[in-house]
Amino acid sequence: MEKKNKLGVALVGLGKYATGELIPSLQITQNCYLAGLVSGSEEKKLKYQQEFGLKDESLYSYDDFDRIADNPDIDIVYVVLPNFMHAEYCIRAARAGKHVICEKPLAMNVDECYRVAEAVRQANVRFSMGYRLHFDPFNQEMMRLGQKEVFGPVKKLELLDSMDIGTETPWRVDRERAGGGPLVNNGIYCIQAAIYITGKLPVAVEARFAPVTNPDRFSEVEEGVIWTMFFEDGVTAHCETSYSKNQNLMRAEGSEGWFELNPAYEYKGLVGRTSSGAMDIEPVKQQARQMDDFARCIIENTETRVPIEMGIRDMQIIEAVYASARAGDRVELHLEAFENLPEY
Incomplete structure (x- = not known):
């Protein structure tokens, strides 16, 4: 196979x-570019085809998605669908010989x-979570x-x-399509934050x-x-998620100070502070960095920091x-560590 830049x-x-x-984001990425669209909306496909000069043969419906296997211009398939469709299209993309990015959550359960992991393994393609x-x-x-520390x-x-x-995105409150509510x-x-701030895996959870x-x-x-996530050495993460209020806080308290983001999880406008002062950080386009990193991993044959095991x-x-x-009771966790747990 020809090596691409x-x-x-x-x-x-x-x-x-x-x-x-x-x-x-794909208009500013360095290692990848927009090469195809899959949608049930002919209007949307035509709009973006005209805007970005996409080929006719790189536009697909859900019914003819599998012919993407024959398109050498497409290397990566990014699944950005309602949750109940994630597993199906990740598996079909892998079987088509394409590398895969999947939005969270990985699947419904x-x-x-x-099942997705086995399809990826059998197809010998790479997989990244959209984290x-x-x-x-x-x-x-x-x-x-x-x-x-x-x-x-x-x-x-x-x-x-x-x-x-509010009253938007009705599929998100439909169990058959979403799999769950604000938690997923x-x-x-x-x-994610509890694990990547501590660098550790939780040993139990307690929720209501x-x-x-x-x-x-x-x-x-x-x-x-x-809910509360419990870690070894008495470390706790107190968490809340809701569809009827607005919250956006990530705060860590250490033995010698604290650090936080507020807002923390948005696409832009993040603000960081510590007990020593404000964080002086230049914002980036998160999704461009994310996709560029995965493309680089494929090109350079290295491992992504957000692999399927994390999902x-x-x-x-x-x-x-x-x-x-x-x-209404504590549940113990028995999670397997894996080599790609990111460290910074």
Whole structure:
């Protein structure tokens, strides 16, 4: 196979995130570029084809998606679909011989995650989770401060990621399409942050569902979840996620000081402070960095820092949080460490 300097990316799904964040990011990436679109909307495909000069043969519907295997211009398939479609299109992309990026969560449950992992293994392609914050310099600084114990060992974390969804995105409150509520959409960032700030895996969780204030709106998925993640040496991460309030805090308290981001999880506008003063960090386009890094990993034959194992691990924790909230009791975790746990 001819070695390329830049890899072609096909976006599967043309919702708000793909059109508002990924397509603009692919105009500034250095290692990859927009090469294809998959959508059920002919209007959307035509709009972006005309805007970016895409070939007719690089436009696909969901029905004819599998012919993407015959397109040498497309190296990476980025799955940006409602959660219930993640596993199917990751598996089909892998079987088509394409490298895969998948938005969070990896799948609807752990069993589906393992099905995706097996398809990726059999196809011998590379896989990356769409965890953009691993490539954001503010979040990387939180990783460095925590893992290097700049303010002493981290003792306590407060991680809040919520958004008031109002009446928008009805699929997110549909259990069959979303798999869960704010925990799988926003709370997954809290889980991520707890692990990448401490550099450790949790050993247990204890959770409860938040009171339901709108039973008609939240009849199928939770309105909110409040939970604690327990680590060795008594370290705790207190977390909350909700679809009926706005929160955006990542705070770590060490034995000799504190550090935080607020906002912490947004695409832009992040602000960092520590007990020693403000963080002086230049913002970046997170998604451009994320996609460039994966393309570089493919080109240079190196490992991504956000591999499929990380997506599986996070789904295991999510299922434990749900189990704890339903049972009203602590749930022990038995997570397997893996070589690619990022360090900064």
